[in-house]
Amino acid sequence: xxxxxxxxxxxxxxxxxxxxxxxxxxxxxxxxxxxxxxxxxxxxxxxxxxxxxxxxxxxxxxxxxxxxxxxxxxxxxxxxxxxxxxxxxxxxxxxxxxxxxxxxxxxxxxxxxxxxxxxxxxxxxxxxxxxxxxxxxxxxxxxxxxxxxxxxxxxxxxxxxxxxxxxxxxxxxxxxxxxxxxxxxxxxxxxxxxxxxxxxxxxxxxx
Numbered sequence: 001x002x003x004x005x006x007x008x009x010x011x012x013x014x015x016x017x018x019x020x021x022x023x024x025x026x027x028x029x030x031x032x033x034x035x036x037x038x039x040x041x042x043x044x045x046x047x048x049x050x051x052x053x054x055x056x057x058x059x060x061x062x063x064x065x066x067x068x069x070x071x072x073x074x075x076x077x078x079x080x081x082x083x084x085x086x087x088x089x090x091x092x093x094x095x096x097x098x099x100x101x102x103x104x105x106x107x108x109x110x111x112x113x114x115x116x117x118x119x120x121x122x123x124x125x126x127x128x129x130x131x132x133x134x135x136x137x138x139x140x141x142x143x144x145x146x147x148x149x150x151x152x153x154x155x156x157x158x159x160x161x162x163x164x165x166x167x168x169x170x171x172x173x174x175x176x177x178x179x180x181x182x183x184x185x186x187x188x189x190x191x192x193x194x195x196x197x198x199x200x201x202x203x204x205x206x207x
Contacts, residue, residue, distance in 0.1 A: 010119070012167075012172065013036070013117070013119050013142050013172075014027075014036060016142070016165065016172055017036055017038060017115060017117045017140055017142075018038065020115070020138075020140070020163075021038040021114050021115045021138060023038040023039060023040045023114050023115075024038070024039055024040075024201065025037065025038050025039070025117075026039055026197055026200035026201050026204055027200065028196040028197055028199070028200045029196075030193070030196060033118070033129065034119075035116055035117070035118060036116065036117040036118075036119065036140075037113045037115070037116055037117075037193065037196070037197040037200075038113065038114045038115040038116075038117075038138075039111055039112070039113055039114070039194070039197040039198065039200075039201050040111050040112045040114060041110060041111040041198065041201065042108060042109065042110055042111045042112070044108070045108040045109065045110050045111070046110055046111065046198075049094075049110060052094055054094045054095075055199070055202065056195070056198075056199050057095075057195040058091040059087075059091060060192060061087050061091075062087055062088070062091045062092060062095070063188060063191055063192055063195070064084075064188060065080075065081075065083075065084040065085075065087040065088050065092070066088070066092070066095060066096065066105055066107045066191075067187065067188040067191070068080055068081070068084050069088075069096070069103060069104075069105035070105065071105050071106075071107075071108065072104065072105065072106065073104065073105075074099060074102040074103070074104050075102060075103055075104070075105075076101060076102055077101050077102065077103055078101070080103070085103070088103055092107075094106075095107035109190070109191045109194045109195070110194055110195065110198035111194050111197065111198055111201075112190075112194060113137055113190065113193045113194050113197050114137065114138060114181075115137050115138035115139070115140060115178070115181075116130060116133050116137045116138075116139055116140070116193075117130065117139070117140035117141070117142055118130040118140070118141055118142065119142045119143075119144065120141075120142075120143060120144070121143065121144050121145055122143055122145075122147050122149065122153075123141060123143035123147060123149070123150050123153040123154070123157075123164060123166055123175075124147070124149045124150075124152065124153040124156075125143075126141035126142055126143055126153075126164075127141040127153050127156050127157045127160070127162055127164065129141075130162060131156075131160050131162060134182075134189065135160075135161055135179065135181060135182050136181050136182050136183070136189075136190060137181050137193075138163065138178040138179075138180075138181050139160075139161070139162045139163065139178055140162065140163040140164075140165065140178060141153070141157055141162050141163065141164050141165070142165045142166075142167075142172075143164075143165070143166045143167060144167050145166075145167060146166055146167075146168065150166055150175070154175045154176055157175070157176045158176045161178060161179025162176065162178055162179075163176055163177050163178035164176040
């Protein structure tokens with residue numbers, strides 16, 4: 001895949017990931033580091049939030065409390081942790097309905113993150129950092145220049161199922177392909193990244 005002479009630019013990196021996964025890519029800070037995330041908005045939850053002016057998740061604590069509830073099923077408050085109940089009642093407007101002594105989760109994740117990518121100068125750093133994400137996403141490590149350590153970094157990327165890409169003057173060179181993402185766990189972590197991506201996705205354009 002040729003990316004012309006701007007292979008080291010942030011735009012070329014974003015374009016590469018977007019073409020690979022075929023979803024819109026946004027940049028968000030995850031634990032203080034900029035991460036590219038390929039995001040697919042939920043066709044039902046996004047319009048609901050837009051219509052009700054729900055923009056962002058109030059806290060990660062609320063996400064964990066919501067995780068303790070089944071969706072659309074009244075659940076007795078006495079069956080939940082007291083801190084979860086307090087969080088749901090104080091922060092859960094628009095995401096949970098409090099009905100006497102029962103709570104009903106109406107929250108759904110705003111979409112799905114399909115891939116994550118880290119862009120650094122050295123490939124070995126990108127592989128190490130993106131390798132800290134669980135393999136529930138397609139993972140990409142992108143270096144903005146070639147280094148002597150690229151061979152070892154590519155070997156590590158292949159072992160971890162990470163897509164490795166190195167910038168050259170004439171474009172981006174794909175050195176390994178990402179493994180297919182694993183399904184199922186951990187769900188609340190997937191929710192959290194989806195919330196981060198969703199905030200940036202809405203800010204990036206008039207969605």
